[in-house]
Amino acid sequence: MRRVPRVGIGGPVGSGKSMLIERLVPVLVRKGYAAGVISNDVISKEDADRIRATLSADCTVPGDLVVGLATGGCPHTAVREDPSMNLAAIEQMVRDHPELDIIIIESGGDNITTTFSPVLADYFMYMIDVAGGDKYPRKGGLGIQSCDLLVINKIDLAEHVGADLDVMRRDAVRSRGEKPFLFTDCRSNTGVDEVARHIIRDLLFDAPPGAGGP
């Protein structure tokens, strides 16, 4: 079976992973890419249900292309040490939809050491939000340091929580060197196009839609 390129999105609880997916998929779909979503959630399938509802309304993604997985108290286990549940879900999805260009996998909200198994994800995004404090890029942790793209979300809240974006920018460069990071405000759709551009360039190597072929 062809390997459909996969993006993994990790990050602390509530940083905006699901909302980014809700914003990102319509951008990809408008460019002609067929996208599927697997949303890992700690104790419910609420996020998956919300993503499914949003995406079917915004860009008519078929309902079975949004799959929810409840992983229990070990969200990192399900995307790193034992990704078997996710791999099984991906297999099923690709069998049903061989036309897929990309699959986005959301990890359940977790701590800053979360990473994705390279067997599961080809491109790893880590998402934090400014409301967690401007200290986060500085604190590092395997997720923030090793991800292919660091997304710092909810910049609209910076002034309300006393977070200094310049500090976050400086520390992100310090802890990640050359590797990219982006500021986003998913609520007002700021920066989402830029995230899509990074994925298309660095994961799909600018391949046009349908390039992998069924």
Place this chain on the structure above:
Amino acid sequence: MADELLGIMQMSDSLFPAGMFAMSNGIEAMHRAGDISTAADLETLLRSYLAHQTGPSDCAAAVRAHRCAGEGDIGGIRDLDARYLASKSVREIREASVRSGTQMLRCITEILHDEEIRNGRMSGTYPVSFGVCCQALGISAHGTAMAVSYGFVAGCVGAALRLGIIQHMEAQGIIHNLKPDMERSALDGCGSDTVWQFCPQAEILQMAHENQDSKMFIT
């Protein structure tokens, strides 16, 4: 072939990537229903599971699959797999079993490159896959059944620990207390030429779990 004991340890280790960390085997539902709230409750439940399900069904299926694999009887494995699947009336349990079993087979195939277990069209239920993999790793039938029993108990105890039903010391106490029951259940499985189980009350509670909204475990 490496020592059998190492193979048993590898197959029963929670590190083995078969998705077992996400299963509670009905314990989450029973806890929520108020049926299980202490270490003693859990021990009683597990004793009953071992006698009426793990031994006669899971161990027996694993041992028979182990034997079929040793004899190269792919048809026998396929038949057993279908029967085992049919005997599981709880959807969540059925689906989880197939998912774990398939992933286990895949992992062992990956490390062994063994044509014997690569072919054969079947659902790939967990104990059947387990038996086939143990055969491929040179583990005896008895070792296979012991690993099934232990894996089941350790998985349930781990789930109870995360649900806050028991504490870490109690967890080890339960595993220790259940050793004779695990042995008996393994022997049951080795001596049986049928696959059966009888735990209707537990199954009804497991079915209730399917309709629960917010849950930590997939079974």
